[in-house]
Amino acid sequence: MGKRSVPETSPNAGPHIPVLLDEVLAAFAPLEGKRIVDGTFGAGGYSRALLQAGASVIAIDRDPSVKPFADALLAEFSGRFTFVAGTFSELDALTAEHGSIDGVVLDIGVSSMQLDEAERGFSFMREGPLDMRMSGEGESAADLVNGLEAEALANLLYAFGEERKSRRIAQFIVAARETAPIETTLELARIIEKAIGRKPGDAHPATRSFQALRIAVNAEFDQLVEGLFAAERLLGEGGRLAVITFHSLEDRIVKRFFDPEKGGPAQSRHLPQTQGEALRWIDVAKARKPGEAELSRNPRARSSILRAGTRSDAPARAVKFTGLGVPVVRGAA
Template sequence: MGKRSMPEVPQTSGPHVPVLLDEVIAALSPLAGKRIVDGTFGAGGYSRALLADGAEVIAIDRDPSVLPFAEALDQEFPGQFSFVAGTFSELDDLSAGRGKIDSVVLDIGVSSMQLDEADRGFSFMRDGPLDMRMGAIGQSAADLVNTLETEALANLLYAFGEERKSRRIAQFIVAAREVAPIVTTLELARIIEKSIGRKPGDAHPATRSFQALRIAVNAEFDQLVEGLFAAERLLEEGGTLAVISFHSLEDRIVKRFFDPAKGGPAQSRHLPQVETAARRWEKIAKAIKPGSEELARNPRARSSILRSGTRTVADARPTSFEGLGMPMVRGT
C-alpha cells in the first residue's frame, strides 16, 4: 500500500496528524461496506480515512470540542457517518442497535489539538489553567496537585508516570502550595524543573508528571481496560480491533489483553500442563511502530505503538483488571 496523503481537517483543529494511519487502514482492510467504530474520534483523522475508503463509521468522543469536526464529516459523508457523545469504555452500549460492527479502532491518549489548546491545561509548554479534563467534568489536575498529601501525590506520579524522582517532586509541590495554590501549567512545570533540574538535550522534567496527572484526572487506564472488554463484547467472530497506545504502561495492558498468556507465568514442561482458557483473539499482529518517514512528518508519533487482533467465536470475558499489569497507586 502506498502512503496516503494526510487527511485535511478544519482550520480550527490546529496541526493534528493521526499516527500510524496507513498501518491502521491495512489492519482493518478491506474497508468498503464495513461498519467501524472509531472509539476515540478526536479531530477525525482516522474516521475521514476510513470513510474515504468506503466504510461506514460510528464515531465516539467525550470531548465537546470535537463537535465541529464531527459536523464537517457528517456533511461530507451523509448517511455514512454518525457521531455519539460518550466514552469509548461504553462503546458497545453506544453502538447498540446500529447493526453488526466489523471493526473497532482506538487511539489512546491526548490528541494534538488538546495539547495545542492552552486553556485545556494539558501541556507544560503553554501557560493555561491546570485542568487536563477531557470531558470538563470531575476533578482537575489543580485539584489533585493542591489537595493530595505528599505520599499520595508521590505514589501517583510514580505509578502513572514512571517518575523515579516522584517523592522529591511531590515535596516541592506541597511546599509551593503552602505559599499559594498552584493554578497554572507553567507554574507547576517550573516547580518540577526546580525540584529535579534539567539537563541539556533531555526531555522536559515535567513530562512524566504531567502524563501521570492527566491519566489520573481522566481515569485513562480504567477507561482503556473497560474499552477493550467493550470491544470484545461488541465484535463477533472475524471482527478486528486495532489499538494505538503511546507509552509502555498502556501498551502492556493492550498486549496482555490480546494474549493473556503473555502476562502469566511460564508453564514447566516437567509438570502437568494447566488447561488454558479459550482464546478470544487470534491473528494477533506484532507491535508496529512508526517508520522514519512518519517520524520526520510528525515527531509526536515517536512513542506510538499499534497492536491488533481478530475476534474468535469464544464468548466474551467479563471485564477484569486482573493480569493486565494495571499500574496501581499505593495507598489508594
C-alpha cells in the same frame, strides 16, 4: 477517555495528524462496505480516512470541542457517518442501535488540538489553568496537586508516570502550595524543573508528572481496560480491533489483553501443564511502529505502537483487570 499521551515537541507543533494511518487502514482492509467504530474520534483523522476508503463509521468522543470536526464529516459523508457523544469504555452500549460492527479502532493518545489549547491545561509548554479534564467535569489536576498528601502524590506520579524522582517532586509541590495554591500549568512545570533539574537534550522534566496527573484525572487506565472488553463484547467472529498506544504502560495492557498468557504465571516444565482458556483474539499482528518517513513528517508519532487482532468465536470475557499489568497507586483506597 478521548485522546491522550502523544509526547509534546514544541509550542509550534502542527495540527493533529493520525499516526500509523496506513497501518490502521491495512488492519481493516478491504474497507469497502464495512462498518467501523472509531472509539476515540478527536479531530476525525481516522474516521475521515476510513470513510474515504469506503467504510461507514460510528465515531465516539466525550470531548465537547470535537463537535465542529464531527459536523464537517456529517455534511461530507451523509448516511455513512454517525457521531455519538460518550466514552469509548461504553462503546458496545453506545453503538447497540447501529447494527453489526466489523471493526473498532482506538487511538489512546491526546490529540494535538488538546495540547495546543492552553485553556485545557494539558501542556507544560503553554500557560493555562491546571485542568486536564477531557470532559470538563469532575476533579481537576489542580485539585490533585493541591489536595493530595505528599506520599499519595508521590505514589501517583510514580505509578502512572513512572517518575523515579516522584518523592522529591512531591516534596517541592507541597512546599510551594503552602504559600499559595498551584493554579497554572507553567507554575507546576517550573516547580518540577526546580525539583529535579533539566539536562540539555533531555525531555522536559515535567513530562512524566503531567502524564501521571492526566491519567489520574481522566481515569484513563480504567477507561482503556473497560474499552478493550467493550470491543470484545461488541465484535463477532472475524471482527478486527486495532489499538494505538503512546507509552509502555498502555501498550503492556493492550498486549496482555490480546494474549492473556503474557500476564499469567509461568508454568514449570516439571509440573503437569494446565489447559489455557479459549482464545478470544487470533491472528494478533506483530506490534507496528512508525517508520522514519512518518517520524520526519510527524515527530509526535515517535512513541506510538499499533496492535491489532481478530475476534474468535469464543464468548466474551467478563471485565478483568488482574493480569493486564494495570498500574496501581500504593496506598490508594
